[in-house]
Structure formats: C-alpha cells, structure tokens
Amino acid sequence: MKYTDGNNCFVYIDHDEGTINQVSLELLTEAKHLMKRLKAPEKVVAIWLGTFTDDILKMLGDYGADHIITCEREDLNQYDVMKHTTVISEMIDAYHPQSMLIGGTVKGRELAPRISARVHTGLTADATQIDLDGETHHLAITRPAFGGNLYATIITPDHFPQMATIRPGVFEAKTFGHTSLPTQETFQYDKALHSPIEVMAIEEKDTKRTNIADAKLIVSAGRGVKNCLNLVSDVAAHLNGEVASSRALVDGGIMSKNHQVGQTGHTVRPSLYIACGISGAVQHTAGMDKSDTIIAINTDENAPIFDVADLGIVGDAQAILKQLQKQLDA
Ligand SMILES: Cc1cc2nc3c(=O)[nH]c(=O)nc-3n(C[C@H](O)[C@H](O)[C@H](O)COP(=O)(O)OP(=O)(O)OC[C@H]3O[C@@H](n4cnc5c(N)ncnc54)[C@H](O)[C@@H]3O)c2cc1C
Numbered sequence: 199m200k201y202t203d204g205n206n207c208f209v210y211i212d213h214d215e216g217t218i219n220q221v222s223l224e225l226l227t228e229a230k231h232l233m234k235r236l237k238a239p240e241k242v243v244a245i246w247l248g249t250f251t252d253d254i255l256k257m258l259g260d261y262g263a264d265h266i267i268t269c270e271r272e273d274l275n276q277y278d279v280m281k282h283t284t285v286i287s288e289m290i291d292a293y294h295p296q297s298m299l300i301g302g303t304v305k306g307r308e309l310a311p312r313i314s315a316r317v318h319t320g321l322t323a324d325a326t327q328i329d330l331d332g333e334t335h336h337l338a339i340t341r342p343a344f345g346g347n348l349y350a351t352i353i354t355p356d357h358f359p360q361m362a363t364i365r366p367g368v369f370e371a372k373t374f375g376h377t378s379l380p381t382q383e384t385f386q387y388d389k390a391l392h393s394p395i396e397v398m399a400i401e402e403k404d405t406k407r408t409n410i411a412d413a414k415l416i417v418s419a420g421r422g423v424k425n426c427l428n429l430v431s432d433v434a435a436h437l438n439g440e441v442a443s444s445r446a447l448v449d450g451g452i453m454s455k456n457h458q459v460g461q462t463g464h465t466v467r468p469s470l471y472i473a474c475g476i477s478g479a480v481q482h483t484a485g486m487d488k489s490d491t492i493i494a495i496n497t498d499e500n501a502p503i504f505d506v507a508d509l510g511i512v513g514d515a516q517a518i519l520k521q522l523q524k525q526l527d528a
Contacts, residue, residue: 265382269384424446442464
C-alpha cells in the first residue's frame with residue numbers, strides 16, 4: 199500500500215536509537231483526534247528513520263498511527279540533521295502529505311525549518327495549539343507572536359505540507375487501544391547520504407537535572423516566595439515532587455531557566471501544581487493551566503492565578519508552607 203495524494207498527516211517520530219521521545223506520542227494522539235474530525239478522515243502516518251522493530255510498530259499504532267513509513271538505513275540510526283532533512287524532504291516529495299507535525303525538541307527545532315525550506319512550504323514554529331479552520335479544514339496553528347504579547351493563529355492555505363513544530367507537553371499522549379496493527383511500508387532511499395557533521399562522542403544526560411516537563415507533582419515558586427525558597431524545596435522533596443518557578447525568579451537570577459514554567463519556559467501538566475506566590479500572568483498560566491489539579495497560595499485575593507486554580511488559599515505562602523512542612527514532618 200502506498201499513501202499518496204495528500205490524504206495524510208505525517209508525524210516525525212523523534213527517537214534516540216529506538217527510545218521514542220514522548221512528544222512524538224503526544225503528536226500522534228493529537229493528530230488522530232484532529233484527523234477524526236475531518237469529514238473524510240485522513241490517515242495519521244508516523245515517519246520513522248533507522249532500525250525498526252515490531253514493538254515500535256505496535257507502540258506507534260497504540261498512540262494513533264494508522265500507517266508507518268520507514269527508511270531503515272543504518273546510517274540513519276543516529277540523528278544527523280543533514281541526512282534526516284534529505285530523506286524526509288524526499289519522502290514529502292514522494293507522498294505529498296497534507297500536513298506534517300514535528301516535536302519542538304532541540305532536534306525538531308533544527309530539522310523542521312530545513313525541511314520546510316527544502317520543500318518550499320511554510321512552517322509555524324513553536325506552536326501551542328492546533329485546530330482545524332472551520333471552512334477550509336486547513337490546520338489553524340496558534341503560537342505566541344510579537345514577543346509573546348499576543349497569540350497568532352496561522353493558516354498555510356497555498357503550500358503543502360502545512361508544517362508545525364509543537365512544544366513537548368502541550369498535548370497529552372493517550373493510547374487508543376487499537377485492535378489491529380498499523381500498516382507499514384518502506385521508503386527505499388538508496389543514494390549516498392552526505393553530512394559534514396561528525397559525532398565525536400555522546401554524553402549521557404545528567405539525570406539529576408530537573409525535569410519538570412515530566413513531573414507528576416510540582417511546587418512552583420514566584421516572586422512572592424523568593425525569600426523562602428528552601429521551604430518550597432523542602433515541601434517539594436517531602437511530596438516527591440519537583441521545584442519549578444515563574445520567570446520573575448529566573449530573570450532575577452534566583453532560579454535556572456530549566457525551572458521556568460510558561461510561554462517562554464516549559465509546558466507542564468502534572469497531577470498537582472502548587473503555585474506559591476505567583477500572580478498568574480497569562481505567560482505563566484499558558485505553561486501550567488492543563489495540570490490536573492492546581493492549588494494557588496497568594497496574599498492577594500484578586501490575583502489572576504485564582505482564575506485557573508481548583509483550590510485557592512489566600513494568605514502568606516511562607517506561613518502556609520511552614521504549616522504544611524510541619525504536618526509532612528509529623
Ligand atoms: C514575552 C514574555 C514572555 C514571558 N514568559 C513567561 C514565562 O514563560 N513564565 C513566566 O512565569 N512568566 C513569563 N513572563 C513574565 C510574566 O508576564 C510575569 O511577569 C511573571 O510570570 C510574574 O512572575 P510572578 O508571578 O512570580 O511575580 P509577580 O507578578 O511579581 O507576582 C508575585 C505574586 O506573589 C504574591 N505574593 C507576594 N508576597 C506573597 C506572600 N508572602 N505569600 C503569597 N503570595 C505573595 C503577590 O500577591 C503576587 O501576586 C513573560 C513575559 C513576557 C513579556
């Protein structure tokens with residue numbers, strides 16, 4: 199079977215030697231939801247470069263892929279932006295997909311613009327939302343614009359595929375419980391692939407570094423608690439959670455950028471997000487309002503953070519965290 203004539207949405211599967219980046223599963227899930235809304239539903243097609251296995255086939259199917267196009271060359275096992283750009287651009291020329299989604303990871307952010315330039319189409323980078331245009335059913339892709347002061351929804355009506363990179367954590371990865379496996383076909387690319395990039399060594403990621411994007415529980419600090427951050431860390435540790443922060447503390451040099459939640463930081467969706475001394479500016483809530491439960495502590499009863507909170511506590515965060523710490527100690 200060959201999927202041609204544009205009836206499909208490509209999702210690039212970002213992986214490290216077979217370990218799939220979560221954002222690719224999030225995009226498969228969202229693509230499936232979007233394609234189902236079309237009158238003539240299009241197929242979700244996962245794009246895989248490198249060695250492929252039956253386990254991967256099943257996993258991609260579980261998260262929404264109807265079909266998988268693979269290019270199983272050994273020299274594609276290790277990510278190389280030049281080689282990956284060439285092969286994916288050739289795939290696009292061969293299959294004419296209607297749209298293509300790529301995770302806004304370090305790799306995706308360098309890969310997507312190169313592909314879009316190669317195939318002469320537009321790219322909406324760093325999207326925070328995807329919808330379908332009511333009349334045309336083109337993708338309506340939303341991203342921050344003008345320095346983040348407003349959101350722009352962008353449609354690419356004249357050039358295909360409609361391409362977007364989407365930040366990790368914006369969508370939820372969910373399995374669909376498929377009864378049948380997705381179909382698979384091989385994209386035969388036999389030409390030599392050249393790249394000026396030579397990988398000298400790969401260093402293991404420091405696993406001790408904060409990974410708030412995947413955290414299930416986050417205690418987040420704003421300017422209102424800048425003088426009692428040890429309390430915030432202590433409560434987070436007691437609850438087995440991670441510490442995050444608003445940009446105010448990052449700009450103030452108190453927290454590292456790696457901790458920042460929001461439009462220009464991480465998008466998080468933990469089970470519980472405790473916002474301590476955070477006002478709730480839209481640039482902050484854009485990165486945390488999809489958390490399952492939000493508890494906000496703020497001295498100002500009119501603080502906008504209470505608009506997104508499930509439970510609001512009006513009071514001094516230091517005093518409240520101290521009480522919580524005592525109870526957790528006990
Ligand atoms: C382009 C752009 C991008 C941005 N991106 C981001 C982003 O990604 N993430 C982000 O967070 N921000 C971002 N910002 C900044 C954002 O607009 C806010 O300025 C920032 O989120 C404010 O941080 P804050 O809530 O900690 O501080 P403040 O707004 O100063 O709020 C402090 C809050 O603490 C409360 N408070 C004070 N004392 C106490 C106390 N003892 N106990 C309890 N509460 C107390 C106050 O009532 C107040 O509500 C961005 C801004 C722009 C222009």
